[in-house]
Amino acid sequence: MVLKLLFLMVLFLNANSLSMPETFNGFLVPEEDYLKWLKHMGSFKHSLFQKAKNKFKPCLTMKVSSKPRSGEFPTVQKAINSLPVINNCRVVISISAGTYREKVEIPATTAYVTLQGAGADKTIIEWGDTADRVENGRPLGTFGSATFAVNSPYFIAKDITFKNKAPLPPSGALGKQAVALRISADTAAFISCKFIGAQDTLYDHIGRHYFKKCYIEGSVDFIFGNGLSLYEDCHLHAVTTTFGALTAQKRQSFLEETGFSFVNCRITGSGALYLGRAWGNFSRVVFAYTYMDKIITPRGWYDWGDKSREMTVFFGQYKCSGPGADFGGRVAWSRELTEQQARPFISIGFIDGHEWLLN
Structure with a gap:
């Protein structure tokens, strides 16, 4: 009965979205439809404000191979599609070496996938x-x-590259956003993964996320969204030939529990790079114990052309190093944090990791 009700809801919402498409600058905005769906189901509020409980012991293991044998899947999407519509136990999908040229999407009800x-x-x-x-x-x-x-929540990825191979767009080009990975769910972890792209590489959309020992490459806003995320021991590499920006965080309200924290990371690359742009009125980004190469522009941050955001954003750094870390030239509305101010941002407590991350 539950499955039938869920199926009817999805059909109803899809029908509404098809009959009343929303556009922005000529582009459809399915993201807004998706957020409405999350609000309708109560998933967003439930996942962020109630205690999370992960499951680590696998109930099923599967294998994907570019040269599949009996019982193996030739693509990642076919392996995902074979799972139950509502999945409530940890499934481990082992992906053998190879380049898988496919577009993959994990549905909202297919939780606990590794x-x-x-x-x-x-x-x-x-x-x-x-x-x-x-x-x-x-x-x-x-x-x-x-x-x-x-x-879907409770997703884990280890030792994989996610790549959008669209070429680096010329400066000012429109419609060339090319996402390598979008995470639109709560309680996800990425360990020793790579995210390769140019403009808008990693869409850290919504939910609590943990990135450990990852490599993230891009040009403009290549880590963006409204997630509550901790990046630890990651390598952030710019490939722009002119000006670029590492982050674009979209926190829109003082009450929103979102933001990006980078701890023990390394920033390298080419061009001139802002640490972040204030996509949201209350954008929040912190860098701690991070090495910054000379590509970081002295001002460090950009207000998205809206001076009012300088009063409400929270942009800070704490004990960073390297030629791009000098706080002397930073915009006046950014912060050089004290130990007390930095403390909430530099551990897994920032993302409530003690509830769902530790095995």
Whole structure:
């Protein structure tokens, strides 16, 4: 009975979204429809404000191979599609070495999925969509451009590269957002993964997320969204030839428990890079114990062309090093944090990790 009700709800909501498409600058915005769905189901409030409980002991293991044998799957999406509509136990999908040219999406009800690669340089999932690509008569938009999209909670990925192979767009080009991975669910962890792209590489959309020993490459806003996320021991690499920005965090209210924290990370690359742009009125980003190469512009941060945001954003750094870490030239509305101010941002407590991350 529950499955039938869920199925009817999805059909009803899909019908509404098809009959009343929303657009922005000529692009469809399926993201807004998705957020309405989350609000309707109560998942967003439930996942962020009630205690999370993860499951680590696997009930099922599966294998994906580019040269599949009996019982193995040839693509990641086929393995995902074989799972129950509502999945309530940990499923481990082992992906052998190879380049998998496919676009993958994990549905909202398929929770507790672990993807285990053979190494980030050996297991690669890639596609090449951009926001302006037209499919079924409509542009995909940034939300729909993702090579890999996760809509379900308690997702784990290890030792995999997620890549959007769309070329680096020229400066000022429109519609060239090209997401490698979009995480639109709570309580997700990425360990020793790589995210390769140019504009808008990693869509850290909503929910609590943990990135450990990951490599993230891009040009403009290549880590963006409204997640509550901790990046620990990660390598952040810019590939812009002009000006770029590492983050674009979209916290819109003082009451929102979202923000990005980078701890013990390393920033390298080319061009001139802002640490972040204030996508949201209350954007919140902190860098701690992070090495910053000379590519970091002295001002460090950009207000998105809205001076009022300088009064409400929270941009800070704590005990960072390297030629780009000098706080002397930073904008006056950023902060050099004290130990007390930095403390909430530099442990897994920032993302309530003691509830769902520790095994």
